[in-house]
Amino acid sequence: xxxxxxxxxxxxxxxxxxxxxxxxxxxxxxxxxxxxxxxxxxxxxxxxxxxxxxxxxxxxxxxxxxxxxxxxxxxxxxxxxxxxxxxxxxxxxxxxxxxxxxxxxxxxxxxxxxxxxxxxxxxxxxxxxxxxxxxxxxxxxxxxxxxxxxxxxxxxxxxxxxxxxxxxxxxxxxxxxxxxxxxxxxxxxxxxxxxxxxxxxxxxxxxxxxxxxxxxxxxxxxxxxxxxxxxxxxxxxxxxxxxxxxxxxxxxxxxxxxxxxxxxxxxxxxxxx
Amino acid sequence: xxxxxxxxxxxxxxxxxxxxxxxxxxxxxxxxxxxxxxxxxxxxxxxxxxxxxxxxxxxxxxxxxxxxxxxxxxxxxxxxxxxxxxxxxxxxxxxxxxxxxxxxxxxxxxxxxxxxxxxxxxxxxxxxxxxxxxxxxxxxxxxxxxxxxxxxxxxxxxxxxxxxxxxxxxxxxxxxxxxxxxxxxxxxxxxxxxxxxxxxxxxxxxxxxxxxxxxxxxxxxxxxxxxxxxxxxxxxxxxxxxxxxxxxxxxxxxxxxxxxxxxxxxxxxxxxxxxxxxxxxxxxxxxxxxxxxxxxxxxxxxxx
Numbered sequence: 001x002x003x004x005x006x007x008x009x010x011x012x013x014x015x016x017x018x019x020x021x022x023x024x025x026x027x028x029x030x031x032x033x034x035x036x037x038x039x040x041x042x043x044x045x046x047x048x049x050x051x052x053x054x055x056x057x058x059x060x061x062x063x064x065x066x067x068x069x070x071x072x073x074x075x076x077x078x079x080x081x082x083x084x085x086x087x088x089x090x091x092x093x094x095x096x097x098x099x100x101x102x103x104x105x106x107x108x109x110x111x112x113x114x115x116x117x118x119x120x121x122x123x124x125x126x127x128x129x130x131x132x133x134x135x136x137x138x139x140x141x142x143x144x145x146x147x148x149x150x151x152x153x154x155x156x157x158x159x160x161x162x163x164x165x166x167x168x169x170x171x172x173x174x175x176x177x178x179x180x181x182x183x184x185x186x187x188x189x190x191x192x193x194x195x196x197x198x199x200x201x202x203x204x205x206x207x208x209x210x211x212x213x214x215x216x217x218x219x220x221x222x223x224x225x226x227x228x229x230x231x232x233x234x235x236x237x238x239x240x241x242x243x244x245x246x247x248x249x250x251x252x253x254x255x256x257x258x259x260x261x262x263x264x265x266x267x268x269x270x271x272x273x
Numbered sequence: 274x275x276x277x278x279x280x281x282x283x284x285x286x287x288x289x290x291x292x293x294x295x296x297x298x299x300x301x302x303x304x305x306x307x308x309x310x311x312x313x314x315x316x317x318x319x320x321x322x323x324x325x326x327x328x329x330x331x332x333x334x335x336x337x338x339x340x341x342x343x344x345x346x347x348x349x350x351x352x353x354x355x356x357x358x359x360x361x362x363x364x365x366x367x368x369x370x371x372x373x374x375x376x377x378x379x380x381x382x383x384x385x386x387x388x389x390x391x392x393x394x395x396x397x398x399x400x401x402x403x404x405x406x407x408x409x410x411x412x413x414x415x416x417x418x419x420x421x422x423x424x425x426x427x428x429x430x431x432x433x434x435x436x437x438x439x440x441x442x443x444x445x446x447x448x449x450x451x452x453x454x455x456x457x458x459x460x461x462x463x464x465x466x467x468x469x470x471x472x473x474x475x476x477x478x479x480x481x482x483x484x485x486x487x488x489x490x491x492x493x494x495x496x497x498x499x500x501x502x503x504x505x506x507x508x509x510x511x512x513x514x515x516x517x518x519x520x521x522x523x524x525x526x527x528x529x530x531x532x533x534x535x536x537x538x539x540x541x542x543x544x545x546x547x548x549x550x551x552x553x554x555x556x557x558x559x560x561x562x563x564x565x566x567x568x569x570x571x572x573x574x575x576x577x
Contacts, residue, residue, distance in 0.1 A: 103363050112363050121324045125331020155324035
């Protein structure tokens with residue numbers, strides 16, 4: 001198995017471990033972007049120093065779809081921002097980790113997110129500041145596709161090209177599902193890529209589970225233009241019974257399902273102790 | 274007030290490159306001088322208040338000091354969640370500057386009135402709220418907001434408001450200003466209404482009603498000591514604000530009175546509904562029960 005593949009597998013294991021100890025969480029959304037966050041943090045894309053989380057020259061990652069916090073927590077722990085042990089208590093009294101990431105509390109978290117439609121504008125502010133400071137630092141944002149139903153996303157989508165923020169890359173985790181149903185059954189969002197093109201973005205479309213495509217897209221730059229990566233993904237990716245099933249937006253496996261999940265993610269009984 | 278604000282911001286931005294004027298396509302003309310001399314510290318983000326405040330928070334996270342400006346109603350209502358989550362929750366050093374406090378945009382109607390902004394924003398942790406009462410106070414408040422590290426909501430009027438201070442004074446966030454001493458009753462107000470209240474106090478004084486006037490420019494954190502002192506020394510308190518009586522200055526004073534636990538005669542003056550009617554600011558205030566005669570009559574009734 002290739003290194004990045006193993007990394008992504010480990011991230012998925014960690015995501016379930018967090019949910020297992022916490023007794024719940026948004027697993028589908030976290031699995032959906034597990035490959036993206038793996039490449040971002042562990043395949044020479046994001047520039048960071050876990051030992052010095054506030055390093056001035058770092059790149060920044062904003063998880064705008066804050067409900068996929070377990071994916072972020074898993075990546076930050078693996079990167080060494082804090083001991084993995086701390087993730088055994090997510091959502092519990094005394095823990096600094098909640099269902100949604102909080103800046104200032106957790107090293108490596110750049111913005112408190114959870115309410116949808118906030119991360120893009122926050123990231124635009126950072127990208128603008130870095131640009132005027134002539135900092136060689138890139139800003140990445142992951143949006144949910146359902147999140148793109150928020151009006152503020154499109155305020156930001158107008159703003160970033162206007163400000164010529166070529167130091168900003170938005171990744172839309174386009175799994176085509178939201179909490180209750182398929183996106184298109186709820187709000188017509190197609191043609192989705194064309195909307196971003198019309199707003200003035202450099203649009204890159206990829207398979208969000210193909211590591212080469214993810215890396216190439218994350219490293220794509222166009223002078224004077226922000227880039228949006230429309231990553232076609234599968235919600236719940238990696239656990240067969242979760243894939244493309246809306247109910248797994250927020251649910252825990254039962255006794256029959258758990259062994260299947262463990263088998264598919266490569267988790268042992270010991271891993272869940 | 275707007276000119277006083279802009280002149281001060283111009284000076285601050287000229288001295289400190291971290292200061293940015295963000296606007297949401299409002300006040301473009303009045304920003305002409307600033308825009309000409311400090312183009313790199315000026316951003317008109319278009320009609321997108323939520324995006325402006327989210328972006329301001331992101332900039333603040335990089336050490337910038339953004340002053341995000343438009344009509345207060347659009348900031349406090351439309352962009353409330355951005356003020357809450359992006360600025361207050363994350364303690365970002367953003368200055369939120371709302372113009373048109375109360376019904377000052379009288380004939381533009383209730384959509385443009387900031388008459389519930391204090392009620393909403395006062396409950397937000399980490400947010401300091403300042404409503405200056407005169408051009409001189411705007412200057413001092415703008416400097417104080419700049420020097421203060423943390424989120425501030427600066428609630429301005431429009432332009433050509435009267436100056437209420439005859440000489441220089443010390444402005445301190447969270448410390449009300451006793452505009453005139455009095456033993457019989459205390460009138461507490463904020464913003465441009467303080468001028469009306471001072472006129473009322475003068476008229477009352479002539480009738481032998483010794484009236485104290487407090488300009489409570491900072492409604493959060495409120496000056497508890499000054500209110501308790503007024504309770505002890507005058508026994509009667511009236512709050513007057515161009516804002517709904519729920520959640521604003523009157524509510525803040527009532528909270529202090531209730532906790533202090535001493536018997537006091539207390540009346541809140543302000544709006545009980547959305548603003549009714551059109552006209553000049555004076556006419557709209559009269560129509561909504563908060564102009565000089567209304568305040569005068571209310572105080573007289575208490576004293577009789």
